[in-house]
Structure formats: C-alpha cells, structure tokens
Amino acid sequence: MYGCQCPKRLYLHKFKPELRNPEDEAQESIFATGTDVGLLARELFPNGASAEPPNAFSYHIAVEKTAKYIAQQHSVIYEAAFNFEGVMCAIDILVKKRNKWYAFEVKGTKSVKDPHLLDGSLQYFVINNAGLKLEDISIIHLNGEYIRNGKLDVQKLFASESILEQVIGNKEFVQQKISEFKRLLAEKKEPVIDVGKHCYKPYECDFTNLCWANVVKESSAGEKHIDKKSIRKFLGELEYPLFFFDFETVMSAVPEFDFSRPYQQIPFQYSLHIQKSRNGEPDHHEFLGDGISDPREELIKDLLKQLGKKGSIIVWYKSFEITRLKELARDFPKYEKGINSLIDRIVDLIIPFKSGWYELPNFNGSASLKSVLPVMIPELSYGELEIQEGGTASLVYSQLKNQSLEIQTQQRKDLLEYCKLDTLAMVRIWEKLDRI
Ligand code: SF4
Structure with a gap:
C-alpha cells in the first residue's frame, strides 16, 4: 500500500524507518479507534480462533497458526495470515460456511474507500495463491445511519459489502506492483520522487517532515x-x-x-x-x-x-x-x-x-x-x-x-x-x- 502511494515511502519505511515524522497524538487516537471497531466486528462472527501474532514483526507465527486452524476445521479465524512468494497478508475475519471460505476486512469508515479496494485486491491475490480458494471477499464498515438506542446493536452498527468483482479486476495490477516493489527492495536504491499531492493522498505519508523540509512555502500574500x-x-x-x-x-x-x-x-x-x-x-x-x-x-x-x-x-x-x-x-x-x-x-x-x-x-x-x-x-x-x-x-x-x-x-x-x-x-x- 505504501509503495502504491509512493515508491520512496516504501523504500524509507523498509530501510530508514527512523526518519519517520514523530507520531502525533491525534493520529494515535485514530489507530486506537480502528482497533476498537475491529474487535467489535468480531462479535458478528463470535467464538473464532485468533491467529494474531505476538507483535507486528512476527507474522510468520500468524501464518503457521492460520494453517493449523484451517487443518483443525475451525470455521471462524481472526487475523488469518497468508504468505505467497514472500508477500504476506492478514485478513481480519475468515469464515467457513457450507465448506466455502469468505474473507472479511473491517474498516472504521462509513463506506468502502479506494484504498480498501487496493488492500482487498492484495489480500485476495495472496490468499488464493497461497491455496485457499475464496468464495467472496467483503469490507465490513460502519453503518452511518445507525442510531444508538440502549445497548449497542452490532448487527445494525455494521454493514458488509462484497468487493469481489473489483478485486478480480485488479489482479494484473497487483501482480505488476508486486514485481515492481520486489525489484525496488532488492536494489536497495532510494527512488528519486518529487513531493506532491500524493504525499497526502490517500493518507498523509509519515515521511513528510523529511521530504518537505526544503520546500519553500508558497506565499499568496496580497495587498493591504x-x-x-x-x-x-x-x-x-x-x-x-x-x-x-x-x-x-x-x-x-x-x-x-x-x-x-x-x-x-x-x-x-x-x-x-x-x-x-x-x-x-x-x-x-x-x-x-x-x-x-x-x-x-x-x-x-x-x-x-x-x-x-x-x-x-x-x-x-x-x-x-x-x-x-x-x-x-x-x-x-x-x-x-x-x-x-x-x-x-x-x-x-x-x-x-x-x-x-x-x-x-x-x-x-x-x-x-x-x-x-x-x-x-x-x-x-x-x-x-x-x-x-x-x-x-x-x-x-x-x-x-x-x-x-x-x-x-x-x-x-x-x-x-x-x-x-x-x-x-x-x-x-x-x-x-x-x-x-
Ligand atoms: S513525503 Fe511524499 S515524496 Fe516523500 S516519501 Fe512520502 S509520499 Fe513520497
């Protein structure tokens, strides 16, 4: 996802993470919100087995746990992780119904956004190629029309939307990007990229302090x-x-x-x-x-x-x-x-x-x-x-x-x-x- 926004972001993330902007508190609270929503959405498919890794650097453990849970015939797996030719992905909720697998990614937004489709495209590609045939892949997001009245009604709080058609359409794009980024990471050469609108879209890049340091702010000073x-x-x-x-x-x-x-x-x-x-x-x-x-x-x-x-x-x-x-x-x-x-x-x-x-x-x-x-x-x-x-x-x-x-x-x-x-x-x- 970083690479799709800007190859330099991917390079810096991988090789120079210490140059990141300091985290701001408001940003941290957004991450915290995302986590709460993810945990709540699990109530839609309760009693799952969690393949969550002990930390963000041990996803190989999550991949092993996922394989084990699938073999043990679990029908709901949280944070299911897969690896295909060095590309790893995790999906929030994986569900088996009538012998078919359905993937659900949870987003704390009120609708499906473009980056979610891209994210979903990679997940679909990796999971299918890793050997698990997905019948469908959906985004679970918040239902903006839901009005709370008493106890939280999780069924009404969330809405689910299939993105299968879009992710199938992105298959070649995903393949092409994976090859491109693998090359970039193997070369270990910092890409030369100018700053621009892409630094803030779809999300603010966490290296803006570094790249924008020498950019003179455009002044639109007028007359008195x-x-x-x-x-x-x-x-x-x-x-x-x-x-x-x-x-x-x-x-x-x-x-x-x-x-x-x-x-x-x-x-x-x-x-x-x-x-x-x-x-x-x-x-x-x-x-x-x-x-x-x-x-x-x-x-x-x-x-x-x-x-x-x-x-x-x-x-x-x-x-x-x-x-x-x-x-x-x-x-x-x-x-x-x-x-x-x-x-x-x-x-x-x-x-x-x-x-x-x-x-x-x-x-x-x-x-x-x-x-x-x-x-x-x-x-x-x-x-x-x-x-x-x-x-x-x-x-x-x-x-x-x-x-x-x-x-x-x-x-x-x-x-x-x-x-x-x-x-x-x-x-x-x-x-x-x-x-x-
Ligand atoms: S600040 Fe802009 S140019 Fe620099 S890495 Fe991020 S997206 Fe790329």
Missing part, C-alpha cells in the same frame, strides 16, 4: 485592503447584546451515547463572551461536560438560558456551529423550537475577511481565525496554552475519564482556557473592526 463602508454596514446590522460563541466537539467511530451515530460530532463544551453594549468589557460564560455522560442535554439547556431571545450570536465559520445546532435539534426534539430560533440569529465574523473587505498581506490569503488573529491581535496568542487547537481539545476530553483526579482538574482548566481564547479572539477582532 480595507473596505470601510462594507465593514461598517456589516457591523451596523448586529443586534446587542452580542454573543461571541464557539463549540468544541468530540466524535467516536462507535456511538457512545443514545441518539447518536457513528462519527457524529458531539458538542461537549462552549464558550460565550457577552458584549452588552458597544463599549465596556464583555462578560464570560462557559460550559464543559463531565467527560463521562452525554453532555448534550445539559449543554442545550444552559445554552438556551444564556442566549435568551435576542442579540446576534457571533461565530467564526458558521456552517460548523449551525450543523451542530441542527443535529442537537434533531436528536433532542423537545428543544427543537428554541434551538432553531438561535440559528436565525447567527452571524459569521469570517465574512469581512472572506469577502476581502479586510485584507492584510500577512493573512497569506487565509481567512481562518488561526491566520487572522496573530496578525490583527498579536498580543493574544495560543502559543502559551497547553491546548492549542481543536483536535487536541477533543482528544483530551475523550480521555478525561481515564485520568487521575489531579490531571482531570488541570485538563479541565486547559480546555476552558483554550475555548475561552477562541471567543475572546473574536471579541478583540470585532473591536478592531468597530474602530475603523
């Missing part, structure tokens, strides 16, 4: 441009009190709470700065879930109370907040009317920047809060904070319940500080625009 008339008109339409508002969300592959679906973004925190009049310092209010129970209903009640019936609700990039609010209204219909009335009051502070009414060269053509803030309000910075971006906030929150009380107290403080800065940043930007 301030359209006072449009900005004044935009600000003039705001209604006091102004509520500067921001959500933080967390999502999990397997829905944790009732009335939620796979990969649904669950708001667990918000920050609100309330500017009652044009002058004066804003008040601050915040909400943070307990890290254990579903935070949504408490959050909705608190939010409706704080936001009252009038005043503009100012966010940065409104489609995110609006989508979350619509989901809350859908999942908690008794608050639907109140939540929908909030949506009508939302104003997007990104508009003056996205519309080009306020442009500074150092924005580098980006209208994101993280690009605009350091240029407009350099004294406000995320640099000093323990949590500096939303991905880390989600990760910290999702692991909160596993931490000691002392760490929990500190991390709750970090989460509150991070989210508070997001809304304070909007207040300061609004003030600056208001003084034009």
Whole structure:
C-alpha cells in the first residue's frame, strides 16, 4: 500500500524507518479507534480462533497458526495470515460456511474507500495463491445511519459489502506492483520522487517532515485592503447584546451515547463572551461536560438560558456551529423550537475577511481565525496554552475519564482556557473592526 502511494515511502519505511515524522497524538487516537471497531466486528462472527501474532514483526507465527486452524476445521479465524512468494497478508475475519471460505476486512469508515479496494485486491491475490480458494471477499464498515438506542446493536452498527468483482479486476495490477516493489527492495536504491499531492493522498505519508523540509512555502500574500463602508454596514446590522460563541466537539467511530451515530460530532463544551453594549468589557460564560455522560442535554439547556431571545450570536465559520445546532435539534426534539430560533440569529465574523473587505498581506490569503488573529491581535496568542487547537481539545476530553483526579482538574482548566481564547479572539477582532 505504501509503495502504491509512493515508491520512496516504501523504500524509507523498509530501510530508514527512523526518519519517520514523530507520531502525533491525534493520529494515535485514530489507530486506537480502528482497533476498537475491529474487535467489535468480531462479535458478528463470535467464538473464532485468533491467529494474531505476538507483535507486528512476527507474522510468520500468524501464518503457521492460520494453517493449523484451517487443518483443525475451525470455521471462524481472526487475523488469518497468508504468505505467497514472500508477500504476506492478514485478513481480519475468515469464515467457513457450507465448506466455502469468505474473507472479511473491517474498516472504521462509513463506506468502502479506494484504498480498501487496493488492500482487498492484495489480500485476495495472496490468499488464493497461497491455496485457499475464496468464495467472496467483503469490507465490513460502519453503518452511518445507525442510531444508538440502549445497548449497542452490532448487527445494525455494521454493514458488509462484497468487493469481489473489483478485486478480480485488479489482479494484473497487483501482480505488476508486486514485481515492481520486489525489484525496488532488492536494489536497495532510494527512488528519486518529487513531493506532491500524493504525499497526502490517500493518507498523509509519515515521511513528510523529511521530504518537505526544503520546500519553500508558497506565499499568496496580497495587498493591504480595507473596505470601510462594507465593514461598517456589516457591523451596523448586529443586534446587542452580542454573543461571541464557539463549540468544541468530540466524535467516536462507535456511538457512545443514545441518539447518536457513528462519527457524529458531539458538542461537549462552549464558550460565550457577552458584549452588552458597544463599549465596556464583555462578560464570560462557559460550559464543559463531565467527560463521562452525554453532555448534550445539559449543554442545550444552559445554552438556551444564556442566549435568551435576542442579540446576534457571533461565530467564526458558521456552517460548523449551525450543523451542530441542527443535529442537537434533531436528536433532542423537545428543544427543537428554541434551538432553531438561535440559528436565525447567527452571524459569521469570517465574512469581512472572506469577502476581502479586510485584507492584510500577512493573512497569506487565509481567512481562518488561526491566520487572522496573530496578525490583527498579536498580543493574544495560543502559543502559551497547553491546548492549542481543536483536535487536541477533543482528544483530551475523550480521555478525561481515564485520568487521575489531579490531571482531570488541570485538563479541565486547559480546555476552558483554550475555548475561552477562541471567543475572546473574536471579541478583540470585532473591536478592531468597530474602530475603523
Ligand atoms: S513525503 Fe511524499 S515524496 Fe516523500 S516519501 Fe512520502 S509520499 Fe513520497
């Protein structure tokens, strides 16, 4: 798979693994999610024999165990591994029904993606050539429509899709790639490959720090441009009190709470700065879930109370907040009317920047809060904070319940500080625009 993305990636992976990017925490949590989904999917075919190797470097043990389990007439084998002419592969679940073998690979996504087909093509090729005739090969993935209600229903949580036709069509491609990569690994010569889009597709390569080190970042710096008339008109339409508002969300592959679906973004925190009049310092209010129970209903009640019936609700990039609010209204219909009335009051502070009414060269053509803030309000910075971006906030929150009380107290403080800065940043930007 690495070789198909970029032959250099395969070469580096095999011969210079120490040059890899350091692993980031968010990435680790994605791997952890994948594992949970894989284990859950085994419940679709329970009581199998596991051929899992003791570690990722001992797959030959898994190959031996698999052969033994097949000989012993096991009808369900997990992590079944095969080897054909030096190419090894493992399949998550192998099932024997009426004397025919079926292979299932489990993916933590909501549909079958192109890389899964490629992966499946190699598995099909190796397993068949290693002597086990497969009747079918399928991808088991999460069913995005599944809504949890009570105990997890594994039969409904997953969907299964045959990829047999596609993998048969890829047979020659697989053969050709195997020969190509075997040659590359035998020669031990680093391929010369330029960086490009392939470094991030289908997945981010783990050698980007190495290959992109000397690439000069393209600058799209523009002219300074301030359209006072449009900005004044935009600000003039705001209604006091102004509520500067921001959500933080967390999502999990397997829905944790009732009335939620796979990969649904669950708001667990918000920050609100309330500017009652044009002058004066804003008040601050915040909400943070307990890290254990579903935070949504408490959050909705608190939010409706704080936001009252009038005043503009100012966010940065409104489609995110609006989508979350619509989901809350859908999942908690008794608050639907109140939540929908909030949506009508939302104003997007990104508009003056996205519309080009306020442009500074150092924005580098980006209208994101993280690009605009350091240029407009350099004294406000995320640099000093323990949590500096939303991905880390989600990760910290999702692991909160596993931490000691002392760490929990500190991390709750970090989460509150991070989210508070997001809304304070909007207040300061609004003030600056208001003084034009
Ligand atoms: S960073 Fe890009 S060029 Fe370098 S190995 Fe990875 S995919 Fe290949």
